[in-house]
Amino acid sequence: MSRSRNTNRLAKKIRDRTQLTLSTASRLARQANNYLGPSIADSPDPHQRRLEAHMTHVLASSFQDHQLNGALLGVREAEPEAQGVKLTLESDMADEVLRELLPRFDHDYGGIRGVPGLRVRGSKRRLVLHDAVSPAQVTVTRADGGSFRLPSARDGEVLLWNRFPDGLSGDEKQEAEEWTDSRGINDLRVRDLLMSRIMRRPGLINRTAAPHGFANCYTHHAGDLVIEWCCGDTVETLCAVLLAHGFADDVPRANVIELVSRHSAHLGDRTVILNRHGSCLYGRNAKYIAESIRKGYAT
Numbered sequence: 001m002s003r004s005r006n007t008n009r010l011a012k013k014i015r016d017r018t019q020l021t022l023s024t025a026s027r028l029a030r031q032a033n034n035y036l037g038p039s040i041a042d043s044p045d046p047h048q049r050r051l052e053a054h055m056t057h058v059l060a061s062s063f064q065d066h067q068l069n070g071a072l073l074g075v076r077e078a079e080p081e082a083q084g085v086k087l088t089l090e091s092d093m094a095d096e097v098l099r100e101l102l103p104r105f106d107h108d109y110g111g112i113r114g115v116p117g118l119r120v121r122g123s124k125r126r127l128v129l130h131d132a133v134s135p136a137q138v139t140v141t142r143a144d145g146g147s148f149r150l151p152s153a154r155d156g157e158v159l160l161w162n163r164f165p166d167g168l169s170g171d172e173k174q175e176a177e178e179w180t181d182s183r184g185i186n187d188l189r190v191r192d193l194l195m196s197r198i199m200r201r202p203g204l205i206n207r208t209a210a211p212h213g214f215a216n217c218y219t220h221h222a223g224d225l226v227i228e229w230c231c232g233d234t235v236e237t238l239c240a241v242l243l244a245h246g247f248a249d250d251v252p253r254a255n256v257i258e259l260v261s262r263h264s265a266h267l268g269d270r271t272v273i274l275n276r277h278g279s280c281l282y283g284r285n286a287k288y289i290a291e292s293i294r295k296g297y298a299t
């Protein structure tokens with residue numbers, strides 16, 4: 001199919017799925033620079049989507065602007081499996097991904113860090129991170145095929161995944177309930193859907209971190225995820241690419257996308273907030289920053 005026909009198809013798809021006008025949808029479609037691809041399958045299981053969403057949320061809050069090789073959440077590839085999804089992790093970030101995801105009580109912080117109820121089984125090269133109370137699970141391997149090192153407790157930490165292998169601690173139960181009953185979130189279904197789609201589309205999300213090797217991500221509360229970057233894709237390009245790959249399918253049409261400005265967009269009624277700086281934030285310092293991030297992982 002010719003490029004222009006594909007652009008037209010995508011423009012119509014964007015127009016039909018959103019409240020954007022055809023001319024705005026066409027402008028986005030022209031920037032997508034790729035053809036309508038097959039959408040990446042969602043999990044049919046709400047527990048699975050919820051687990052993936054929570055993992056996305058924890059990783060975004062943890063890594064912020066400390067990525068290596070452009071792996072925004074430490075993930076290089078995602079492949080849906082019969083139950084769950086298999087993630088290939090950026091090798092040098094892989095142990096840190098485990099450390100951030102597996103739940104621990106942090107006395108200095110005064111609460112739980114990580115994903116409550118997440119437990120681990122499997123071999124050193126292929127771990128299964130699974131929910132203690134549902135069939136939800138995520139398999140992880142390292143991009144270099146190497147072995148994982150399970151995290152050890154730091155000062156003031158209790159490793160809940162290690163201490164309670166077969167069920168949730170009381171603190172975890174409370175934390176897990178807050179995640180499923182988050183006040184102030186308009187639509188938990190949309191949150192879980194979009195955040196799990198972030199995890200399942202690392203190739204698209206990592207485009208934000210590609211120019212410098214790192215970008216910035218963070219959360220305001222349990223219902224959102226912010227990605228900020230400079231250079232590379234414009235906000236409209238990234239939106240178009242995400243929409244082309246089914247990112248906002250099944251989201252109520254009025255809430256799919258709001259183009260706030262040339263540099264900012266909201267997807268899913270502020271579930272995913274995309275901000276791109278108008279000029280480069282780092283210039284020549286970018287490679288030194290990337291090098292200092294790398295040193296941080298090496299120690």
Ligand SMILES: [Zn+2]
Nearest residue numbers: 230231280281
């Ligand atoms: Zn830049």
